[in-house]
Amino acid sequence: MSAFVKVALLGGSFNPPHVGHLMAAHYVRATQDVDEVWFMPTFRHPFGKASVPFEHRVRMCDRMCEDASGWMKTSRVESEVGKDGRTVDTLEFLQARHPEHRFSLVIGSDILKDLPHWKDFDRIQKLVRVVVLYRAGYPAEGTVGPPLAEVSSTDIRERLARGDPPTDLVPSKVLVHAREHHLYGL
Numbered sequence: 001m002s003a004f005v006k007v008a009l010l011g012g013s014f015n016p017p018h019v020g021h022l023m024a025a026h027y028v029r030a031t032q033d034v035d036e037v038w039f040m041p042t043f044r045h046p047f048g049k050a051s052v053p054f055e056h057r058v059r060m061c062d063r064m065c066e067d068a069s070g071w072m073k074t075s076r077v078e079s080e081v082g083k084d085g086r087t088v089d090t091l092e093f094l095q096a097r098h099p100e101h102r103f104s105l106v107i108g109s110d111i112l113k114d115l116p117h118w119k120d121f122d123r124i125q126k127l128v129r130v131v132v133l134y135r136a137g138y139p140a141e142g143t144v145g146p147p148l149a150e151v152s153s154t155d156i157r158e159r160l161a162r163g164d165p166p167t168d169l170v171p172s173k174v175l176v177h178a179r180e181h182h183l184y185g186l
């Protein structure tokens with residue numbers, strides 16, 4: 001057994017979290033030799049993507065983690081790095097803070113087209129193992145596993161906007177939080 005805690009990081013807006021994120025976490029934990037999966041909501045999105053406040057997205061991710069036995073967590077680290085939300089800076093910060101952990105970075109294949117615009121993706125690949133999941137609709141070289149759920153936060157926000165509650169796509173505890181706080185027009 002490794003002396004290190006092996007942590008897979010799944011960064012994103014989580015606006016809101018959905019079953020695609022949940023399935024991705026389960027898939028990674030089941031197949032990619034990791035002990036924990038951490039959801040890492042954006043604080044300052046590098047491309048300026050607008051979302052409901054960070055605290056709500058953290059709390060919705062927490063609700064999504066509640067039924068797992070501690071291996072699925074939410075990290076507030078993006079609010080602590082103090083820079084402009086670039087993943088390379090977050091990874092350096094986490095590695096300095098947790099020398100006892102071995103991190104990997106998980107991304108969906110929809111993100112591959114954006115990587116030329118990321119800061120220092122070459123350095124990211126030197127710092128950590130990068131796992132690219134096959135997001136349904138985005139086939140690409142080098143992905144792992146079968147196509148994962150065809151669901152996005154964008155679809156969910158659109159359904160909410162037209163009064164069609166996406167109870168089949170969002171963990172029920174996440175929807176409870178969104179309802180209690182009147183997020184997304186609920």
Ligand SMILES: Nc1ncnc2c1ncn2[C@@H]1O[C@H](COP(=O)(O)OP(=O)(O)OP(=O)(O)O)[C@@H](O)[C@H]1O
Nearest residue numbers: 011012013014020107108135148149151152153154
């Ligand atoms: N259904 C899915 N299958 C595989 N990966 C996913 C899926 N949904 C999201 N991801 C991955 O999870 C990470 C965070 O995604 P994010 O929170 O931006 O969700 P999203 O559904 O893509 O949101 P939006 O529609 O608002 O862009 C990204 O790496 C993304 O590729």
Ligand SMILES: O=C(O)c1ccc[n+]([C@@H]2O[C@H](COP(=O)([O-])O)[C@@H](O)[C@H]2O)c1
Nearest residue numbers: 011012013042046086087088117118119
């Ligand atoms: O590091 C970068 O330059 C960079 C540029 C854009 C996005 N990211 C990260 O990519 C992850 C997914 O973002 P998104 O747009 O799908 O919500 C999230 O963790 C972002 O911080 C990172």
